[in-house]
Amino acid sequence: MAAQGKSVCCWWVFLTLIIVLVSVGGSQCAEFNDYFYPSWAEDHVMYEGQMLKLKLDNISGAGFASKSTYLFGKANVQIKLVAGDSAGTVTAFYMSSQGDQHDEFDFEFLGNKSGEPYIVQTNVYSQGVGKREQRLYLWFDPTQDFHSYSLLWNRHQVVFMVDDVPIRVFKNRENETGLAYPQRQAMGVYSSIWNADDWATQGGLVKTDWSHAPFIASYRNFSIDACEYKGPQSMSECSSSSSSSSWWWDQAAYDSLDGKQRLKLRWVHDKYMIYDYCRDSTRFSTPQPECAQRI
Numbered sequence: 296m297a298a299q300g301k302s303v304c305c306w307w308v309f310l311t312l313i314i315v316l317v318s319v320g321g322s323q324c325a326e327f328n329d330y331f332y333p334s335w336a337e338d339h340v341m342y343e344g345q346m347l348k349l350k351l352d353n354i355s356g357a358g359f360a361s362k363s364t365y366l367f368g369k370a371n372v373q374i375k376l377v378a379g380d381s382a383g384t385v386t387a388f389y390m391s392s393q394g395d396q397h398d399e400f401d402f403e404f405l406g407n408k409s410g411e412p413y414i415v416q417t418n419v420y421s422q423g424v425g426k427r428e429q430r431l432y433l434w435f436d437p438t439q440d441f442h443s444y445s446l447l448w449n450r451h452q453v454v455f456m457v458d459d460v461p462i463r464v465f466k467n468r469e470n471e472t473g474l475a476y477p478q479r480q481a482m483g484v485y486s487s488i489w490n491a492d493d494w495a496t497q498g499g500l501v502k503t504d505w506s507h508a509p510f511i512a513s514y515r516n517f518s519i520d521a522c523e524y525k526g527p528q529s530m531s532e533c534s535s536s537s538s539s540s541s542w543w544w545d546q547a548a549y550d551s552l553d554g555k556q557r558l559k560l561r562w563v564h565d566k567y568m569i570y571d572y573c574r575d576s577t578r579f580s581t582p583q584p585e586c587a588q589r590i
Protein backbone atom coordinates (compact mmCIF):
# COMPACT_ATOMS: atom_id res chain seq x y z
CA MET A 296 0.00 0.00 0.00
CA ALA A 297 2.67 2.43 1.08
CA ALA A 298 4.87 1.59 -1.89
CA GLN A 299 1.95 2.02 -4.29
CA GLY A 300 1.04 5.38 -2.72
CA LYS A 301 4.58 6.55 -3.19
CA SER A 302 4.70 5.62 -6.84
CA VAL A 303 1.34 7.33 -7.49
CA CYS A 304 2.67 10.41 -5.77
CA CYS A 305 5.83 10.45 -7.87
CA TRP A 306 3.90 9.85 -11.04
CA TRP A 307 1.74 12.88 -10.26
CA VAL A 308 4.73 15.01 -9.41
CA PHE A 309 6.36 13.98 -12.66
CA LEU A 310 3.21 14.68 -14.71
CA THR A 311 2.69 18.06 -13.04
CA LEU A 312 6.30 18.96 -13.73
CA ILE A 313 5.88 18.12 -17.41
CA ILE A 314 2.66 20.15 -17.65
CA VAL A 315 4.35 23.12 -16.00
CA LEU A 316 7.38 22.88 -18.26
CA VAL A 317 5.28 22.55 -21.42
CA SER A 318 3.02 25.46 -20.51
CA VAL A 319 5.92 27.73 -19.54
CA GLY A 320 7.87 26.78 -22.67
CA GLY A 321 4.80 27.03 -24.88
CA SER A 322 3.72 30.43 -23.63
CA GLN A 323 7.24 31.83 -23.81
CA CYS A 324 6.64 34.91 -25.92
CA ALA A 325 3.81 33.10 -27.67
CA GLU A 326 2.41 36.31 -29.12
CA PHE A 327 5.81 37.35 -30.39
CA ASN A 328 6.36 34.01 -32.11
CA ASP A 329 2.87 34.07 -33.60
CA TYR A 330 3.64 37.17 -35.60
CA PHE A 331 7.35 37.99 -35.56
CA TYR A 332 10.88 36.66 -35.80
CA PRO A 333 14.22 38.23 -34.84
CA SER A 334 15.44 39.77 -38.09
CA TRP A 335 18.64 41.49 -37.03
CA ALA A 336 21.31 40.29 -34.57
CA GLU A 337 19.49 37.36 -33.00
CA ASP A 338 22.07 37.32 -30.22
CA HIS A 339 20.87 40.82 -29.21
CA VAL A 340 17.24 39.65 -28.95
CA MET A 341 16.34 38.28 -25.52
CA TYR A 342 13.23 36.42 -24.38
CA GLU A 343 12.03 36.84 -20.81
CA GLY A 344 8.74 35.06 -20.31
CA GLN A 345 6.08 37.12 -22.09
CA MET A 346 8.59 39.89 -22.63
CA LEU A 347 11.07 40.43 -25.41
CA LYS A 348 14.08 42.70 -25.17
CA LEU A 349 16.19 44.30 -27.88
CA LYS A 350 19.74 45.22 -26.94
CA LEU A 351 22.03 47.85 -28.40
CA ASP A 352 25.73 47.76 -27.52
CA ASN A 353 28.95 48.76 -29.20
CA ILE A 354 28.78 45.57 -31.31
CA SER A 355 25.28 45.82 -32.73
CA GLY A 356 21.70 46.98 -32.54
CA ALA A 357 18.84 44.51 -32.97
CA GLY A 358 15.46 44.15 -34.60
CA PHE A 359 12.44 42.00 -35.34
CA ALA A 360 10.09 41.72 -38.28
CA SER A 361 6.69 40.21 -38.96
CA LYS A 362 6.58 36.84 -40.69
CA SER A 363 3.77 38.02 -42.97
CA THR A 364 2.85 41.22 -44.74
CA TYR A 365 -0.55 42.90 -44.52
CA LEU A 366 -2.90 45.18 -46.36
CA PHE A 367 -4.93 47.22 -43.84
CA GLY A 368 -5.61 46.50 -40.20
CA LYS A 369 -4.02 47.35 -36.87
CA ALA A 370 -0.63 46.60 -35.35
CA ASN A 371 -0.08 47.16 -31.67
CA VAL A 372 2.76 46.60 -29.23
CA GLN A 373 3.64 47.72 -25.73
CA ILE A 374 7.13 49.12 -25.29
CA LYS A 375 9.17 50.22 -22.32
CA LEU A 376 11.92 52.38 -23.73
CA VAL A 377 15.60 52.48 -22.75
CA ALA A 378 15.81 53.96 -19.27
CA GLY A 379 18.45 56.28 -17.85
CA ASP A 380 20.93 57.59 -20.37
CA SER A 381 19.49 56.74 -23.79
CA ALA A 382 21.14 59.62 -25.66
CA GLY A 383 22.08 58.72 -29.22
CA THR A 384 19.78 55.71 -29.40
CA VAL A 385 16.71 55.37 -31.57
CA THR A 386 14.04 52.72 -31.06
CA ALA A 387 11.57 52.38 -33.90
CA PHE A 388 8.22 50.67 -34.43
CA TYR A 389 6.95 50.85 -37.98
CA MET A 390 5.19 49.33 -40.95
CA SER A 391 6.78 49.31 -44.36
CA SER A 392 6.54 47.80 -47.80
CA GLN A 393 9.58 46.97 -49.92
CA GLY A 394 11.39 48.78 -52.71
CA ASP A 395 12.21 52.36 -53.59
CA GLN A 396 8.52 53.23 -54.14
CA HIS A 397 7.68 51.94 -50.71
CA ASP A 398 5.03 53.08 -48.25
CA GLU A 399 5.96 53.41 -44.60
CA PHE A 400 4.47 54.54 -41.26
CA ASP A 401 7.05 55.21 -38.55
CA PHE A 402 7.26 55.74 -34.85
CA GLU A 403 10.82 56.67 -33.89
CA PHE A 404 11.70 57.19 -30.25
CA LEU A 405 14.73 59.45 -29.92
CA GLY A 406 16.60 58.87 -26.68
CA ASN A 407 18.05 61.51 -24.42
CA LYS A 408 20.32 62.08 -21.44
CA SER A 409 19.05 60.85 -18.06
CA GLY A 410 16.07 62.89 -16.96
CA GLU A 411 15.66 64.63 -20.32
CA PRO A 412 12.59 63.87 -22.42
CA TYR A 413 12.36 61.44 -25.29
CA ILE A 414 11.06 62.76 -28.59
CA VAL A 415 8.57 60.72 -30.61
CA GLN A 416 9.09 61.37 -34.29
CA THR A 417 6.50 60.07 -36.75
CA ASN A 418 6.74 59.97 -40.51
CA VAL A 419 4.65 58.76 -43.44
CA TYR A 420 6.10 57.62 -46.74
CA SER A 421 3.92 57.19 -49.76
CA GLN A 422 5.43 55.65 -52.89
CA GLY A 423 8.95 56.35 -51.71
CA VAL A 424 8.35 59.93 -50.61
CA GLY A 425 8.62 60.78 -46.91
CA LYS A 426 9.69 64.17 -45.52
CA ARG A 427 6.54 64.29 -43.41
CA GLU A 428 8.08 64.38 -39.96
CA GLN A 429 6.21 65.40 -36.87
CA ARG A 430 7.82 65.47 -33.45
CA LEU A 431 6.33 65.51 -30.01
CA TYR A 432 7.05 64.91 -26.35
CA LEU A 433 4.97 62.38 -24.45
CA TRP A 434 2.70 63.17 -21.51
CA PHE A 435 4.41 60.44 -19.44
CA ASP A 436 7.87 58.99 -18.96
CA PRO A 437 8.02 56.17 -21.54
CA THR A 438 10.92 54.48 -19.71
CA GLN A 439 9.04 53.88 -16.45
CA ASP A 440 6.41 51.50 -17.73
CA PHE A 441 4.96 49.79 -20.78
CA HIS A 442 2.76 51.87 -23.07
CA SER A 443 0.85 50.90 -26.20
CA TYR A 444 1.92 52.15 -29.58
CA SER A 445 -0.36 51.33 -32.47
CA LEU A 446 -0.93 51.92 -36.14
CA LEU A 447 -4.45 51.70 -37.54
CA TRP A 448 -4.55 51.57 -41.33
CA ASN A 449 -7.60 51.44 -43.58
CA ARG A 450 -8.61 52.89 -46.93
CA HIS A 451 -9.55 56.20 -45.34
CA GLN A 452 -6.82 56.98 -42.85
CA VAL A 453 -3.67 55.99 -41.03
CA VAL A 454 -3.90 56.72 -37.30
CA PHE A 455 -0.88 56.71 -35.01
CA MET A 456 -1.91 56.03 -31.40
CA VAL A 457 -0.21 56.12 -28.04
CA ASP A 458 -2.25 54.38 -25.31
CA ASP A 459 -5.24 54.72 -27.64
CA VAL A 460 -4.78 58.49 -27.89
CA PRO A 461 -4.44 59.52 -31.54
CA ILE A 462 -1.28 61.55 -32.05
CA ARG A 463 -1.36 61.74 -35.83
CA VAL A 464 -3.77 61.12 -38.68
CA PHE A 465 -2.85 60.80 -42.33
CA LYS A 466 -6.00 60.92 -44.46
CA ASN A 467 -6.64 59.48 -47.85
CA ARG A 468 -7.04 62.54 -50.06
CA GLU A 469 -6.03 60.77 -53.23
CA ASN A 470 -9.37 61.42 -54.95
CA GLU A 471 -9.35 65.13 -54.14
CA THR A 472 -5.66 66.00 -54.47
CA GLY A 473 -4.10 63.21 -56.53
CA LEU A 474 -1.59 62.74 -53.73
CA ALA A 475 -0.83 59.01 -53.51
CA TYR A 476 -2.23 57.29 -50.44
CA PRO A 477 -0.63 54.05 -49.21
CA GLN A 478 -3.18 51.44 -50.27
CA ARG A 479 -1.63 49.28 -52.95
CA GLN A 480 1.40 47.74 -51.26
CA ALA A 481 1.38 45.16 -48.50
CA MET A 482 3.40 46.10 -45.44
CA GLY A 483 5.40 44.24 -42.84
CA VAL A 484 5.59 45.29 -39.18
CA TYR A 485 9.02 45.98 -37.72
CA SER A 486 10.91 47.21 -34.72
CA SER A 487 14.55 47.91 -34.08
CA ILE A 488 17.01 49.75 -31.89
CA TRP A 489 20.20 51.30 -33.23
CA ASN A 490 22.80 53.96 -32.70
CA ALA A 491 21.84 57.24 -34.40
CA ASP A 492 23.98 59.67 -32.45
CA ASP A 493 24.78 61.60 -35.63
CA TRP A 494 21.25 63.13 -35.53
CA ALA A 495 18.94 61.79 -32.84
CA THR A 496 19.64 63.64 -29.62
CA GLN A 497 19.56 67.41 -29.51
CA GLY A 498 20.22 67.40 -33.22
CA GLY A 499 23.28 65.11 -32.94
CA LEU A 500 25.12 67.23 -30.37
CA VAL A 501 24.79 64.59 -27.64
CA LYS A 502 26.56 61.35 -28.50
CA THR A 503 25.96 57.83 -27.27
CA ASP A 504 27.83 57.17 -24.03
CA TRP A 505 28.91 53.57 -24.52
CA SER A 506 29.91 53.25 -20.88
CA HIS A 507 26.14 53.09 -20.24
CA ALA A 508 25.60 50.21 -22.67
CA PRO A 509 23.80 47.87 -23.09
CA PHE A 510 20.73 49.95 -24.02
CA ILE A 511 17.62 47.83 -23.72
CA ALA A 512 14.07 48.34 -25.02
CA SER A 513 11.44 45.90 -23.70
CA TYR A 514 8.33 44.72 -25.52
CA ARG A 515 5.15 42.81 -24.73
CA ASN A 516 1.52 42.37 -25.87
CA PHE A 517 2.23 41.93 -29.54
CA SER A 518 -0.76 41.94 -31.82
CA ILE A 519 -1.43 42.30 -35.52
CA ASP A 520 -5.11 42.32 -36.35
CA ALA A 521 -4.84 42.85 -40.08
CA CYS A 522 -5.55 41.33 -43.48
CA GLU A 523 -2.68 39.04 -44.36
CA TYR A 524 -1.39 39.50 -47.87
CA LYS A 525 -1.26 36.19 -49.74
CA GLY A 526 -0.65 37.42 -53.24
CA PRO A 527 -2.50 39.56 -55.80
CA GLN A 528 -5.91 38.08 -54.85
CA SER A 529 -5.49 39.84 -51.49
CA MET A 530 -5.84 43.20 -53.20
CA SER A 531 -9.58 42.57 -53.34
CA GLU A 532 -9.90 40.23 -50.34
CA CYS A 533 -8.43 42.83 -48.02
CA SER A 534 -10.86 45.45 -49.23
CA SER A 535 -14.43 44.86 -48.12
CA SER A 536 -15.87 47.04 -50.88
CA SER A 537 -15.10 44.20 -53.25
CA SER A 538 -15.87 41.18 -51.11
CA SER A 539 -18.67 39.95 -48.89
CA SER A 540 -16.44 39.80 -45.83
CA SER A 541 -16.33 42.91 -43.78
CA TRP A 542 -13.23 43.87 -41.85
CA TRP A 543 -13.82 45.77 -38.64
CA TRP A 544 -11.52 48.60 -39.71
CA ASP A 545 -13.74 49.15 -42.75
CA GLN A 546 -16.77 49.98 -40.59
CA ALA A 547 -17.85 53.59 -40.97
CA ALA A 548 -16.74 54.30 -37.38
CA TYR A 549 -13.13 53.97 -38.49
CA ASP A 550 -13.37 56.23 -41.55
CA SER A 551 -12.40 59.18 -39.41
CA LEU A 552 -11.81 60.13 -35.79
CA ASP A 553 -14.82 60.67 -33.59
CA GLY A 554 -15.35 63.87 -31.63
CA LYS A 555 -13.58 62.67 -28.49
CA GLN A 556 -10.59 61.43 -30.45
CA ARG A 557 -10.40 64.73 -32.31
CA LEU A 558 -10.27 66.60 -29.01
CA LYS A 559 -7.50 64.33 -27.77
CA LEU A 560 -5.52 64.78 -30.96
CA ARG A 561 -5.85 68.54 -30.62
CA TRP A 562 -4.75 68.35 -26.99
CA VAL A 563 -1.62 66.41 -27.97
CA HIS A 564 -0.81 68.79 -30.81
CA ASP A 565 -1.40 71.90 -28.72
CA LYS A 566 0.52 70.76 -25.67
CA TYR A 567 3.19 68.36 -26.88
CA MET A 568 4.02 68.92 -30.53
CA ILE A 569 7.42 70.50 -31.11
CA TYR A 570 7.80 70.09 -34.87
CA ASP A 571 5.39 69.77 -37.76
CA TYR A 572 6.57 69.63 -41.37
CA CYS A 573 3.27 71.28 -42.29
CA ARG A 574 4.41 74.43 -40.50
CA ASP A 575 8.02 74.44 -41.65
CA SER A 576 8.04 77.20 -44.23
CA THR A 577 11.85 77.09 -44.45
CA ARG A 578 11.67 73.57 -45.80
CA PHE A 579 8.48 73.88 -47.80
CA SER A 580 7.70 77.31 -49.24
CA THR A 581 4.17 76.07 -49.90
CA PRO A 582 2.82 73.47 -47.46
CA GLN A 583 2.38 69.92 -48.80
CA PRO A 584 -1.12 69.25 -50.19
CA GLU A 585 -2.14 66.97 -47.30
CA CYS A 586 -1.41 69.74 -44.80
CA ALA A 587 -4.66 71.46 -45.67
CA GLN A 588 -6.63 68.39 -44.65
CA ARG A 589 -9.35 68.47 -42.10
CA ILE A 590 -9.09 65.78 -39.46
Ligand SMILES: *[C@@H]1O[C@H](CO)[C@@H](O)[C@H](O)[C@H]1NC(C)=O
Pocket residue numbers: 353354
Ligand atom coordinates in the same frame (compact mmCIF):
# COMPACT_ATOMS: atom_id res chain seq x y z
C1 LIG B 1 32.70 47.36 -26.32
O1 LIG B 1 32.27 47.38 -24.97
C2 LIG B 1 32.94 46.41 -24.16
C3 LIG B 1 32.24 46.42 -22.80
O2 LIG B 1 32.08 47.74 -22.30
C4 LIG B 1 34.41 46.77 -24.10
O3 LIG B 1 35.08 45.82 -23.28
C5 LIG B 1 34.97 46.74 -25.49
O4 LIG B 1 36.32 47.18 -25.48
C6 LIG B 1 34.17 47.65 -26.43
N1 LIG B 1 34.60 47.42 -27.81
C7 LIG B 1 34.81 48.42 -28.68
C8 LIG B 1 35.18 48.02 -30.06
O5 LIG B 1 34.67 49.60 -28.38
Ligand SMILES: *[C@@H]1O[C@H](CO)[C@@H](O)[C@H](O)[C@H]1NC(C)=O
Pocket residue numbers: 450451467470
Ligand atom coordinates in the same frame (compact mmCIF):
# COMPACT_ATOMS: atom_id res chain seq x y z
C1 LIG C 1 -11.97 57.31 -54.25
O1 LIG C 1 -12.72 57.09 -55.41
C2 LIG C 1 -13.02 55.72 -55.69
C3 LIG C 1 -13.69 55.64 -57.06
O2 LIG C 1 -14.81 56.48 -57.09
C4 LIG C 1 -13.88 55.17 -54.56
O3 LIG C 1 -14.18 53.80 -54.80
C5 LIG C 1 -13.13 55.31 -53.25
O4 LIG C 1 -13.93 54.89 -52.18
C6 LIG C 1 -12.69 56.75 -53.02
N1 LIG C 1 -11.81 56.77 -51.86
C7 LIG C 1 -12.06 57.48 -50.77
C8 LIG C 1 -11.10 57.36 -49.67
O5 LIG C 1 -13.01 58.23 -50.68
Ligand SMILES: *[C@@H]1O[C@H](CO)[C@@H](O)[C@H](O)[C@H]1NC(C)=O
Pocket residue numbers: 405406407408411412413414495496497498
Ligand atom coordinates in the same frame (compact mmCIF):
# COMPACT_ATOMS: atom_id res chain seq x y z
C1 LIG D 1 16.44 66.11 -24.97
O1 LIG D 1 16.43 67.09 -23.97
C2 LIG D 1 16.62 68.41 -24.44
C3 LIG D 1 16.67 69.33 -23.23
O2 LIG D 1 15.52 69.17 -22.45
C4 LIG D 1 15.50 68.77 -25.40
O3 LIG D 1 15.74 70.06 -25.95
C5 LIG D 1 15.39 67.73 -26.51
O4 LIG D 1 14.26 68.00 -27.32
C6 LIG D 1 15.25 66.35 -25.90
N1 LIG D 1 15.10 65.26 -26.84
C7 LIG D 1 15.96 64.93 -27.81
C8 LIG D 1 15.68 63.67 -28.53
O5 LIG D 1 16.93 65.59 -28.12
Ligand SMILES: *[C@@H]1O[C@H](CO)[C@@H](O)[C@H](O)[C@H]1NC(C)=O
Pocket residue numbers: 345346515516
Ligand atom coordinates in the same frame (compact mmCIF):
# COMPACT_ATOMS: atom_id res chain seq x y z
C1 LIG E 1 -0.23 42.51 -21.60
O1 LIG E 1 0.38 41.28 -21.33
C2 LIG E 1 0.42 40.93 -19.96
C3 LIG E 1 1.20 39.66 -19.82
O2 LIG E 1 2.24 39.63 -20.73
C4 LIG E 1 -0.99 40.78 -19.44
O3 LIG E 1 -0.93 40.50 -18.06
C5 LIG E 1 -1.74 42.05 -19.67
O4 LIG E 1 -3.08 41.86 -19.34
C6 LIG E 1 -1.66 42.49 -21.13
N1 LIG E 1 -2.25 43.80 -21.23
C7 LIG E 1 -3.10 44.11 -22.18
C8 LIG E 1 -3.61 45.51 -22.15
O5 LIG E 1 -3.44 43.33 -23.04
